Amino acid sequence: MFPALETELKQEVLPDPYEDFMYRHLQYYGYFKAQRRSLPNSATHHHVWKNNPQYLLNGSLGERDDLTQDTLQRKLPWPTCLSSVVHRQIEAVRRDSLMLSSPLLRSRQLLYDELDEVNPRLREPQELFAFFSTRGPLQPPRWPIECEVIKESIHHIEWVPSLPEYFYQPTGNEKVPEIVGEEKGTVVYQLDSVPTEASYFTSSRVGGKRGIIKEPAVTLQGPEDNTLLFESRFESGNLQKAVRVDTYEYELTLRTDLYTNKHTQWFYFRVQNTRKDTTYRFTIVNLLKPKSLYTIGMKPLMYSQSDANTHNIGWRREGNEIKYYKNNMDDGQQPFYCLTWTIRFPHDQDTCFFAHFYPYTYTDLQCYLLSVANNPIQSQFCKLRSLCRSLAGNTVYLLTITNPSETPQEAAAKKAVVLSARVHPGESNGSWIMKGFLDFILSNSPDAQLLRDIFVFKVVPMLNPDGVIVGNYRCSLAGRDLNRHYKTLLKKSFPCIWHTRNMIKRLLEEREVLLYCDFHGHSRKNNIFLYGCNNNNRKYWLHERVFPLMLSKNAPDKVST
Structure with a gap:
């Protein structure tokens, strides 16, 4: 009776790969407990509901419990004239809509259209890499x-x-x-x-x-x-x-x-x-x-x-x-x-x-990184990406700074230097030291160019953005001092240091890491000083002392020995 509608419903709709991934993800983590075959094909239903306004509900947005066979039949002016294909499609809509409102699916991934139109679909991946655009506004904290x-x-x-x-x-x-x-x-x-x-x-x-x-x-x-x-x-x-x-x-x-x-x-x-x-x-x-x-x-x-x-x-x-x-x-x-x-x-x-000390906020850092990303010269040897997200969802940034090498062999021979700051959010002087380092290493100074030729610098300028944002002195939003949890296996509780440690592990598989320096501030000591690791192997006993010695010789008025 309605060949156009029947032909339209017979068209094969391929499953959306993102939705298929998300359903598996939800099921794996226990947010969805039904069988996979009972899941709605939202691409099919999106097509049907969008093009057939007779499938509207009486209630407001989110009130899906009144979508029954009787309701659908009352909405249709020609219920007895539909083919068996259409009836099966309506039955699928009814069953899946009831299923979506049931406690089986406990997810906020579903979106519904405005104007009471039923159109459940999964959210698009939002800020997959949580990175700001060089043209757009900064990510608000x-x-x-x-x-x-x-x-x-x-x-x-x-x-x-x-x-x-x-x-x-x-x-x-x-x-x-x-x-x-x-x-x-x-x-x-x-x-x-x-x-x-x-x-x-x-x-x-x-x-x-x-x-x-x-x-x-x-x-x-x-x-x-x-x-x-x-x-x-x-x-x-x-x-x-x-x-x-x-x-x-x-x-x-x-x-x-x-x-x-x-x-x-x-x-x-x-x-x-x-x-x-x-x-x-x-x-x-x-x-x-x-x-x-x-x-x-x-x-x-x-x-x-x-x-x-x-x-x-x-x-x-x-x-x-x-x-x-x-x-x-x-x-x-x-x-x-x-x-x-x-x-x-x-x-x-x-x-x-x-x-207490010169403030340096998460927004200050983002403004600085945005200026680097927009600099046509600095952006050639400084690559900016997201290391991870914090507990609150703020981006932890990672900079890779090195000059391009002429051959793959030269690139592989470079040793690495890792720098980080603000694991303790109240030690804002660490961020100002980090800014001074970045100003220097990104400059056209001959010394900076030489260092970029020889080394690969991995820089995490703010390890604890959540703590910085809320005005903490020592802790993250887990209520713990991140500087005491570098050995943790709790990735979800301490994502910033877990991903930093993992990044260093991967880096060690590629090349030698010559130095890792974490910038702090101190409430009881003057000037600049360093704490180092004690190596039990006497062969390497002096290695940790070379860099502090170099600093004290090059800046005797600022470094305490």
């Missing part, structure tokens, strides 16, 4: 779904102070503020629902927590209100609470590493509504290390937005009356330590930032 993130983009200019920034010289008369707490003070900033050791990472998304961003800061009562406005819900920020204990005095509590109850040393936050030529005092009350460079006068970093916009001045070391001391609030558990300092802001109504 992915945050744990518990984290609130402000929409405002934070950017700081790069600037080198014209003069050395000397430590504060303690006088011995520095004030030691008594910790008051929120019982006697006023909470002016506080983050809610911060994940601690009692919880664990489950999923992530761009922008973090869904919904409207709350205002954790106080609302100013008018132009005369001189309360400082705090904020840290941006990349690498980690202030959890601010308590106003006097007109110009604040107690600050840092957020611990996510999914832990420890590791507080790194800090980075913003203040607004400043008053010029007024002495403010800030006291961080929950630091965990008994010793610090602050004890000998290291100053916190401050950044003035007005100075950056007007005078092109960036981060600088500021502060007076600096004191690092033990907290007198003993809760019977681990002892806390305090850092207190005074500051005079340079401008009224300014936006200022404070940090």
Whole structure:
């Protein structure tokens, strides 16, 4: 009766190779428990449903339970006139649609068309290599779904102070503020629902927590209100609470590493509504290390937005009356330590930032790598690819840097050097050392060209992007120190270091690895220094000491021996 429709349904539709792969993948990992022969051929059904609008449902999107034989027959104006082929096709649609809504298939891989049209199909592979386009925008960072993130983009200019920034010289008369707490003070900033050791990472998304961003800061009562406005819900920020204990005095509590109850040393936050030529005092009350460079006068970093916009001045070391001391609030558990300092802001109504060290965020890294990828000269000898994805789905980048060799034999004879940084996210100085190295090795310096001729450099510039993004000091989103898990077999829990170790293993099969250097920062030591491996074989005992010796001879004013 309807030869055109019957011919159309008889057309052979080849199975989609990606869908076939994904079904096998889902079944292997237990997400699909039915037999393979009962799986829907979504390519066939896509063709039928798209071209036959009579197969629409009454319900809204996702309500597929009402797709029954009676429903389909009521929708068809000519149900009794269809051939047996069409009836069999309708029965397949009904059976597969019921199957898709059953608990057998527990997958978010299925997509449905809008306007209530039934069209289940598997998602296309999304960002298979998680790599940004050299022409498109950067990949936005992915945050744990518990984290609130402000929409405002934070950017700081790069600037080198014209003069050395000397430590504060303690006088011995520095004030030691008594910790008051929120019982006697006023909470002016506080983050809610911060994940601690009692919880664990489950999923992530761009922008973090869904919904409207709350205002954790106080609302100013008018132009005369001189309360400082705090904020840290941006990349690498980690202030959890601010308590106003006097007109110009604040107690600050840092957020611990996510999914832990420890590791507080790194800090980075913003203040607004400043008053010029007024002495403010800030006291961080929950630091965990008994010793610090602050004890000998290291100053916190401050950044003035007005100075950056007007005078092109960036981060600088500021502060007076600096004191690092033990907290007198003993809760019977681990002892806390305090850092207190005074500051005079340079401008009224300014936006200022404070940090433990010069921040270097995941977005900063992506901007730098994008500039390298877009450089027609550097991109010839620097190849950029994705090493893996972190727990939150952020890309861990791998750079391969070497000059092209004239023959395969020359290429195979090159030895390798492996460099990495930011396994500890709060040690941002490691990223600045890494940037300095990349600036040099990618330059047209004769020394850099010679090194590229001789070696193959494998560089992982940020081993722990998740920790960097959320403002952790030590850990990944697994709540563990990645630097203590290089021998792990848990690929899914520690993907960044697992893939780094695997990359080095493969590299060792190809060529000799002459050096592996991992860049860190230290909270108690000055200048640049190296820790090395101790080889029990006396034949190689001096090998680990050659590179530190070379550094100390070439840069005696910067390297501590």
